Amino acid sequence: MLLSHQFPYQLTISLVVYHSKPDDLLPLINSIKQINVPVKLIVSDNSETNQLQLFVEQNNGHYIFNNANLGYGKAHNKAIQFAQNLAPYHLVVNPDVVINKDCIENAIAYLNQNPNTGLLMPKVLYPDGQIQHLCKLLPTPFDLIFRRFVPKSLAQLFKNKLDQYELKNKDYLKPMHLSNLSGCFMLIPQQVFKQVGLFDENFFMYLEDTDLSRRISNEFDAIYLPSVSIIHNYEKGSYKSKKLLLYHVKSAIYYFGKWGWFFDKDRLVKNKKVLYQTQV
Numbered sequence: 001m002l003l004s005h006q007f008p009y010q011l012t013i014s015l016v017v018y019h020s021k022p023d024d025l026l027p028l029i030n031s032i033k034q035i036n037v038p039v040k041l042i043v044s045d046n047s048e049t050n051q052l053q054l055f056v057e058q059n060n061g062h063y064i065f066n067n068a069n070l071g072y073g074k075a076h077n078k079a080i081q082f083a084q085n086l087a088p089y090h091l092v093v094n095p096d097v098v099i100n101k102d103c104i105e106n107a108i109a110y111l112n113q114n115p116n117t118g119l120l121m122p123k124v125l126y127p128d129g130q131i132q133h134l135c136k137l138l139p140t141p142f143d144l145i146f147r148r149f150v151p152k153s154l155a156q157l158f159k160n161k162l163d164q165y166e167l168k169n170k171d172y173l174k175p176m177h178l179s180n181l182s183g184c185f186m187l188i189p190q191q192v193f194k195q196v197g198l199f200d201e202n203f204f205m206y207l208e209d210t211d212l213s214r215r216i217s218n219e220f221d222a223i224y225l226p227s228v229s230i231i232h233n234y235e236k237g238s239y240k241s242k243k244l245l246l247y248h249v250k251s252a253i254y255y256f257g258k259w260g261w262f263f264d265k266d267r268l269v270k271n272k273k274v275l276y277q278t279q280v
Contacts, residue, residue, distance in 0.1 A: 006088075007085070007086060007087045007088055008038070008040075008086060008087075009038040009039060009040045009086050009087040010037040010038050010039070010087055010088065010089065010108065011035070011037055011038070011039045011040075011087050011089045011090070011091060011104060011108065012039070012040045012041075012042060012079075012083035012086050012087045012089075012090050012091070013032060013039060013040070013041045013042065013090075013091045013093055014042045014043075014044060014076050014079030014080060014083065014090065014091070014092055014093070015028070015041065015042070015043050015044070015079075015093060015094075015095055016043075016044045016045075016046060016072055016075040016076055016079075016095075017043060017044070017045050017046065017047065017052065017095055018045075018046040018047055018069060019047050020045075020047075020052065020095060022052065022055045024095060024096075025043075025052075025055075025095055027098050028093070028095060028096075028097055028098060028099070029041070029059050029061075031097075031098045031099040031100070032099065033059075034099075034101060035099070035104045035105070036102075036104075036105055037104060037105060037108065038087075039104075040060075040061075040062065040083070040086055040087065041056075041059070041060070041061035041062070042061065042062045042064065042079040042082055042083055043056045043061050043062070043063050043064065043079075044064045044066060044075040044076060044078050044079045045063065045064065045065050045066060045075075046066050046068065046069040046070055046071075046075050047066075047069075048067065048068070050063070050065040050067075053065065062082065064078055064079060064082065066078070071201065071203070071204035071205055072183070072199075072203070072204070072205045072206075072208060073198075073199030073200060073201055073203050073204075073208040073212075074199070074201040076092055076198075076199055077198040077199050077201065080092075080193060080198055081198070083190070084190055084193070084194075087190065088189060088190055088191075089108060089111065089187060089188070089189055089190065090187075090188050090189075090190055090193070091104075091185070091186070091187050091188075092183060092185070092186040092188070093184065093185050093186075094183070094184040094185070094232070096184075096232060096233040097184055097185060097230050097231065097232050097233075098230065098231040098232075099185075099230050100228070100229050100230055100231065102228070103122055103228040103229060103230060104187075106227065106228045107120055107122065107187050107225065107228045108187075110223075110225060110228075111187070111189060114221070114223075116220055116221050117189075117220060117221045117222075117223050118188065118189065118192040118196070118216040118217075118219060118220025118221060118222060119181060119186060119187070119188050119192070119212075119213060119216045119217070119220065119221075119222040119223065120186075120187040120188075120222075120223050120225055121134070121135075121181040121182060121185055121186065121187070121222075121223070121224050121225070122185060122224075122225055122226070122228040122229050122230050123172065123173075123224075123225075123226035123227075123228065123229040123230075124182065124184065124185065124229070124230055124231075124232045125229055125230070125231050125232065126231070126232070126233075127231055127233060131172050132232060133166040133167065133168055133172070134166075134181070134182035134184070135166070135167045135170065135172070135176055135178055135180075135181070135224050136165055136166055136167060136178075136180045136210075137164070137165050137167065137179075137180060137271040137274060137275070138179050138180050138210070138214060138259075138264075138267045138270055138271055139165065139180070139207075139210065139255075140262075140264075140267070141252075141256060141261055141262065142161070143161075143162070143165045144252050164275070167274070170279065171279055172226060173226050174226065174279040175223060175224060175225055175226065175227075175279065176223070176224040176274070176277065176279060177221055177222065177223060177224075177273075177274070177277060178213070178217070178222050178223075178224055178274055179213060179214050179217040179222060179270045179271075179274065180210050180213050180214065181209065181213045181222055181224065182209060183208065183209025183212075184230075184232050185230055185232075186209065186212070186213075188216070192216060192219075192220060195219055196212075196215045196216050196218070196219055196220075197215065198212075199211075199212055200212070200258075202254055202258075203251050203254060203255070204247055204250065204251065205244070205247040205248075205251065206247055206248045206251040206252075207248075207251040207252060207254075207255045208251070210255065211255060211258070211259075214259070214270075217270070
């Protein structure tokens, strides 16, 4: 592990935006300002205009103007590549997140004490304090199809299956080793990117976090750590937009083409390990 004093910052943070306004980003930026380690924010803007540039720079951030909608993973990759020599740790985060006090300091302390950890996700809360079930098994086609398309009137028939996919039978107050963690907050040592690669840019949006989590878990520990937490104003965009739904479907087709549709032995092994692990 490279020592933090070899870098100008201890953490870089990448944020991808598209047609966002300054007010949309203020809660996250204000929470970043409370972090007690040297941090550099990098905003990768997929908009057609650079109207956010002055706002980002006034808040000590680095602004990347993409001048086109590159997609989520590709835009983050540009920020990660810019950040590779700036800090030992990198955080991929969504614009609708607020980072709770001491979250970053304690998460970095965990990574320092557990050098085989390649990915860390905290406990994720709704604004009202309820836990979001963002720890998941590696998806099967059934999981994605039924989770998205089964009418509510029939959903109860598949409740146990869908609850298992979201690990609702697990204790979300205890740590878990997983292979599928949410892209809303992915804390990753920079050396991990050098070993497993960046986001797969064939995903325009959706499932790029599942793919990266899976690749990281093949080489390192991917950890859900509930002793640290964030607030996430989670909206299921593909449930409200036909365009986003199309992105989701295309990503699912690519994902299963890459890893396997119904015959994915590695998925079976990893999911069984998650389901039967002892939480401590």
